[in-house]
Every structure is written in structure tokens, then in C-alpha cells.
Amino acid sequence: MSTKDSELSEQYNKIFIEQAPTAIAMLDKDMxxxxxxxRWITDYKMEDKEIIGRSHYELFPEIGEDWKANHQKCLKGAIDICEEAPFKRADGTIQWIYWDVRPWYxxxxKIGGLLMHTGDITPQKEREKERARMIQILDKTNEVARIGTWEVNLSTNEVYWSKMVCEIHEVPENYRPQLETAINFYKEGESRETIQRVVNEAMLTGQPYDVEVELVTAKGTSLWTRAIGSGEFxxxxxxxxxxxxxxxxEGKLAEQALSNANAELKAIFNSKSVAIITTNEKGIINHFNHGAEYLLGYSTSEIIGTQIPSLFAKMEEVERxxxxxxxxxxxxxxxGLAENNEFDVREWTYIKKDGSKITVQVTISAIKDTHGEITGxxxxxxxxxxxxxxEIELLRKNQVLNFAERLSMIGNWQWNTITNEVTWSSNLYKIFNVDIExxxxxxxxxxxxxxxxxxxVTNHVQYSLEEKKFPxxxxxxxxxxxxxxxxQLLAEIMTNDAGEVIExxxxCQDVTEQRLEEIKFRGLxxxxxxxxxxxxxxxxxxMINKQAEKLFGYSxxxxxGKSVEILIPEAYSAKHPGHRAGFFANPKTRHMGExxxxxxxxxxxxxxxxxISLSPLKTKEGVLVSAAIRDITSQKIAEGKILKAKEELEVFAKKLVAQNTKLADFTQITSHNLRAPVSNLNSLLGFYKLAQSEEEREDLFQKFESVIDHLTLTLNTLVEALNIRKNNNEDRLEEIEFNSVMVKTQEILAGEIMGTGAVIKSDFSKLPYIAYNKIYLESIFLNLVGNALKYRSADRVPEIYVSSGIENGKKFLKVTDNGQGINLKRHGHKLFGLNKVFHRHPDARGIGLFMTKTQIEAHGGSISAESEVNVGTTFNINFN
Structure with missing residues (x-):
């Protein structure tokens, strides 16, 4: 070929490449x-760049050495073809491309350079990724509820069945039904006629349908199904x-279960608790459900066809x-939402038809068709x-709580033993007089x-870290x-799965005043x-004093912390608890066992x-009793001698009277003179028993001294002082109906109950009411029922049963669920601990059972749990 012909051929090639509808580039041997x-220019966004004569690697600096090596191979006669590969651009974006690189002669x-034929397939890859994600979400939903989705594109006659629909029909997962033959799965007769009728109505009038029909699977199994469909216009x-x-x-075989399932499904579609509004691509409202009607007060006919959100949203919020x-x-x-597969959640102010305003949480997302195009x-x-x-009320209560914390001089703290970082509450900075920064x-x-x-302190901390408990x-x-x-420090130790202390x-409470009072009290x-x-x-x-240590021989x-019955002989100890209860029922200063x-x-x-002399002490811990105990062994010995002397004198007097009956006058005098000391001895014995001071006892029996009245006066004075200082912010108890708390709990959790299809039953017939702190009781219900919903089993509909009653004289409450259950062997010791989470739940912040236990124990009650993994959990609450 002549040089002229070669140049002409090359010129034709350039013209052909420049006008080609696909991305093609012609390069020389120097690339x-x-x-x-x-198309090459638009695919690689080079509209504003000079290209001809410039190096391929200069325009694409992101090309790596591996690609350059392949180019060199092609310049030696090789052909490089790839159907798809990611190409990371210099600006960080990923572009999916295919290519065909080969030499031109x-x-x-004789090779003159390379021809590159490429194509940008990024949009297709993104659509494939989005569809795969949606299919994965639907598949997971289907596994739980045995519900599948289906679509029919009447423009292409394509039919799509999800994995669960294929499973129900007992066909392979990759099965693709035909529009004309899919109807044959429905059982001949009423079921097939029904599905044909409702589908035709949906296509002609837009009437959605919800029918129960019987089908025969690919393997010949006959089963009942529920088909719900709607037309897209x-x-x-x-x-x-x-x-x-x-x-x-299964529900069809159990009519009651089927009725419940139907009711739940209808509740989802006709729910008044959630407003669902959709628009077309022009922003015109085309769907306005019952929940929206209930929420805003408008009827569907008033809203359909209007421009969102001109009627019920505040325009400044829309603009924001x-x-x-x-x-x-x-x-x-x-x-932006559609391309990033995201949704926006925020609070809006909606204006109802009557002009009133409500606060709503709104989730807005884009609706896309199967091709990824926005349709509304x-x-x-x-x-x-x-x-x-x-929330406003809770904030107010938190402020009150912070105020109470300041009044009681209490602060809270956290110590991360891994990082050695310590966090204090604001009040703790004040206690230590440290700058908050x-x-x-x-x-x-x-x-x-x-x-x-x-x-x-060092020894105490070391012991706590080793033993994993903090006295x-x-x-x-x-x-x-x-x-x-x-x-005074109180603490809870947190460990990881390996049992290592992490936090x-x-x-921390400033008890300086209390300590001074305690020292004074101890001195007294x-x-x-x-x-x-x-x-x-x-x-x-x-507590006891030194005299008690000497008397009883104990330190x-x-x-x-030991029972006082340890100091009482066995013959009397059985009745003592009853006597003690009687004293606390009517506490007052008195002698015991008169x-x-x-x-x-x-x-x-x-x-x-x-x-023993008993005196009540009113303290912040409640009523205490102070027992002043005196050893009267020596008095008992002296008393015995007195009684013996008395008896001997009486006998002697009787003898004298008997022997001198004839000497009446003398007898009378003698009897008087002898009986007088006996009577005097009796009086002295009575005075001895009634004596209140040591001075009297010293006069009668070598002057025993008593200071018990003085001590009682001192203790009463201290009680009066303690009463003045006592914090009177005691819990207010009121008669509460369990059922009303249950109803309120269900109302608060209504969204989650409906979303999970939970079945909640209760029986308070054996104990309808209880005197309790209302806020605490409502918190207990909310935590336990909320946990039952949050940690439900993925394999079954949540079932929760709440009951109350009286057993062995104790009032109780039980909450039972069929959820995931808890491994008590592994987690039982820390079941009611703080920021403990036993399941991987996102919202799990983990924080709920610790609060419940604290509230129950604040009223003298207790809480325990029985649980089996994948079977369920029962929480038992025993009230005071």
C-alpha cells in the first residue's frame, strides 16, 4: 500500500471513530x-479538555501499572477483553466499564497503535445492587411471616415472584412464571374464578383486592393462601x-387464628395510628389512607389531587x-434521597382541618420503579x-432530680479501667470543689x-477489682x-465477656454532716x-456499745446485721418477732416485759x-428501737436474800403468835413489832422494783445507780433533732388499678405492638388494685412489656401474658413472653446490671432492668427471672 493510500485509510478510520455511537479511541504506539x-468524551467527562495528541496516561492518571502492562502486551499483538470491571477515577468515584483493546496495523x-472500545455500565450495576438489596430485605421479611411479594408489568408481560412466593408454590427459586399460565396454580372452581374476577376488577377499576383462595402447588400440595393486590395506574x-x-x-385449619390474622392485617392497612401519604412524580397526592384522615381531619376526597403539602404543613418547615x-x-x-437510597426522618408541625396543631414524626422517601426512575x-x-x-415532662422531672441531687449532696461517676478516664456529674465537681473543665x-x-x-482506699479498690464486687x-x-x-462510695463493677473488669x-455522697451526727450519737x-x-x-x-460487748461477749x-434473736434464749425467741412487730406498730418509750x-x-x-427499757428512734433509715439492757444478776441475788429473810420472819412471827395466844396484849404488841419489819421488807422490795435512780438503789441495796432515764432523755433529744433534719420527700402511694396501667402501657407501645403483631393478654382478677407509686408502677410495666417486644423471637408472633395475685400472703405480678430468652447461666449474675445488653439489637443501648429492680426494691419488693433460650422469659415481682 502506498503512503498516500495509508494516510487516506487512516483519515477514514479517524472519521469512522469520531462518528461512532459507542465509546472508541484510536491511539498511536506512544499511547x-x-x-x-x-461517546468516549461524554462517558469520561472530557467535554472541556484537549484530547488529540495528548497521552492516554496524562488524561487518566489513575491508570495503574497493571493496565499499562496490558497495553504493552496489546502493542505487541495481544487482545485484551473484559466484560465488566470497576474503574476508580482520580476524583474518587467508581465507574464500572467493559473494554476491548486490540492493535491496529x-x-x-506492522502495528500502528491501539484501538480501545469501551462502555460505561455504572447505571446498570447500581440498579442491580439496589434490586439485590431490596430482594434481600423482602426475603428476610418473608422468612418471618411467610409472606411474599409479586409484581406484574403489563407493558412487558413480565411476572416476578419473590423467593417466598416460589417456596409457597413449591417451585425453584429461579422459577419465572408466565402471565397466561400462572392462573393455573389456583384450584379449579371457586378459587380460580375468584382470582380472575378480582384481578380483572383491579385492572379495570383500580379496585384493590384481598381474597383467600386455594391453590395446588407444583408438587400437588393443596393449601390455602391469601392474595392481596392492587393496580398501578x-x-x-x-x-x-x-x-x-x-x-x-395453618390459620385456615384453625379458624380463630385465621380471624386474628385477618384482623391484624386489616389493622395494618387501615391503621389510624399511622398516616400514609403518597404522591406522583409531580408532587400530586394520589394516596391518603385512613390514618391520614384520622390524623388530619380531612377526607380522602378533599386531599387526593392536591399539591403536597399546601393544606396541612407549615411552609417554613417545608422550605427548611x-x-x-x-x-x-x-x-x-x-x-438526592432516591440516588442515595436514603430517607429523611424529622419532626414536623401539621395543621389539622380544624386549625389545631400537632407534632408528628415524618419519614419521607422516594418511590422508584423497577428501572430506578422516581415515580413519586x-x-x-x-x-x-x-x-x-x-419529653417535656421528663425534662422537668430531670431538673427536679438534679435539684434533689444537689440537696442530698450526691453525685455520680464512671471509671473506665481500660482508658483510666473518669466521668463526674456536675454535682460531684461541686463536692470536690473542682473546675468542671x-x-x-x-x-x-x-x-x-x-x-x-x-x-x-487502695486496698479496698484492689480487693474490688480482684473480687469483682465493690463493698x-x-x-x-x-x-x-x-x-x-x-x-460514701457505692459502685457496680462491669465486666466483658471474658470476665475482665472494664468499668x-x-x-458519691458527701456525708460529712451525717458522720458528725453519728460520732455524736456514738459518743452518747x-x-x-x-x-x-x-x-x-x-x-x-x-450497732451496740462497749457495755453490750462486755455483757454478751460478742464484738x-x-x-x-445479725438478728436480735441471737441474744434471746430459745424458749423466748419464737414469740419475740411478734412482740417486736407489736412495738413497731405503736412505738413509744416503755419498759419491756413488765x-x-x-x-x-x-x-x-x-x-x-x-x-430492758425500749425507746423508738426515727431516722432516715426508718424507725429504729434503742434497747437499754441492765444485768440484774446481783439484784436478783439480793432480792432472793430479802425474800428468804421475809419468809423466815413471817414463820417466826407465826410461831410467836401461836405460843403466846394467851398473852393477847403482848401478842398484839409483839405481832405489831414483828410484822412491821416484814411489811417494811415487802415495801422495800416493792420500792426496789420501782426504783428509777442509783441513789434510791444505794439506800436500799448498797445504792445501785441507774442512768437509764437520763440516757432515754438524751436519746429522745437526739430523735427530735433527727426528726427535724429528716427529709420528708417520701414516695406518695395511691390505689392503682393494674388494668389501667396495662391499657396505658399498650397505648404507649401501640406502634410496636401493631408492627410485630404481638398478642398481649392479662388477668388481674385475683389482685385488681395495689397501693403503689404510680410513676414507678407505670415504669415497671413499660420496661418489662417493652423488653418483651424488643427481644421477641424472629420465629413466632410475640405473645405476652401479664397477671397479678396473692400467694402465701404476698402480692405478686408476673410478665411472661415467648421471646428470645436469656442464658441465665451466663448472664444471670448481671441480669439487672447498668448499660448491660444481652442481645445485638441496634436500639439496644442496652439501660432498662437496672431501673426496674431499683424501683421495685425502693418499696421493699424484689424481682427475679426464669428464662430459657428461644422459649421465653418470665419476670416475677414480689411486692412488699
């Missing part, structure tokens, strides 16, 4: 552009059908929505006015520990200005000459005759 098609055997013409398909065979999303996506909000928008709104009001670690806290208490700790701190305070959370207690034992209403010993540490002999028993088992 410089000779010619490109217009100047003459036979454009310009008044039906262009497609879509709907859901459900296996209801548009600005926010335009700024986020850089384009029309609906297009979907708005789902629910009324959260009550929730917002509750100070960065906190454990060393920050330890620097405030009083020098004399540092070793004790209450009382110690002193010394502030920067020299002020010394007493603080401590707790409270130790100054008492009698043995003093302080007992709470449960009969547990709170204070041995008796603290007219009866009382005995105590010491550590060695020896009986000790005693006298």
Missing part, C-alpha cells in the same frame, strides 16, 4: 490520542399489578426540609404530640483522699483549701452505763437476768 468518538505485521391506564402473597393454610436536603445532596431533595414520594407520619409532652482520671480522685485513708466505702477527702469531708459506675451511746443495742424494724442489729462486728422475768443469753450460752 497518544489520534481520534476519539463523541499500518501494514501487514398511569394516566388512567393500568400499567401493572403488585401485591403480597401469604401462606395461611428542601434547603437541608439540597445542601446535603447538591440537587433536588427527592432525587412516600410520607409516613405518626402523631408524637403526647411523646413530646412526655478539669480532665479527670483515677489519680485525680485519689489525690483528694485523706493521707490517713489512702492505704485503706460500700466510707472515707475522708481533703480539698485543696484544707477542708476535710466524709464521703466501675457508682455514686458509749457514755451510757447500760448495754445499748440498736435494732431496725426487720429485727437486725445496727460489734460480730453482731452487726411483771415478767426477762433473760438474755451471751456468746457462751449463759442465761443473764436483765431489765
Amino acid at each position: 497518544r490520542y489520534i481520534a476519539v468518538s463523541q 499500518v501494514s501487514e505485521g 398511569e394516566d388512567g391506564k393500568c400499567v401493572g399489578l403488585f401485591g403480597i402473597f401469604q401462606d395461611i393454610n 426540609f428542601r434547603q437541608d436536603l439540597s445542601q446535603k445532596y447538591g440537587k433536588d431533595p427527592l432525587k 414520594s412516600l410520607t409516613v407520619a405518626s402523631d408524637i404530640t403526647a411523646i413530646k409532652n412526655a 478539669t480532665r479527670l482520671t483515677y489519680d485525680t480522685y485519689f489525690s483528694f483522699v485523706h493521707p490517713e485513708d489512702k492505704e485503706m 460500700d466505702l466510707l472515707h475522708r477527702i481533703k480539698l485543696r483549701n484544707g477542708t476535710v469531708k466524709n464521703i 466501675l459506675v457508682g455514686t 451511746l458509749e457514755s451510757a452505763p447500760d448495754a445499748m443495742v440498736i435494732v431496725n424494724e426487720a429485727g437486725k442489729i445496727n 460489734a462486728k460480730e453482731l452487726k 411483771g415478767r422475768e426477762l433473760f438474755a443469753i451471751n456468746k457462751k450460752g449463759k442465761l443473764i437476768p436483765i431489765q
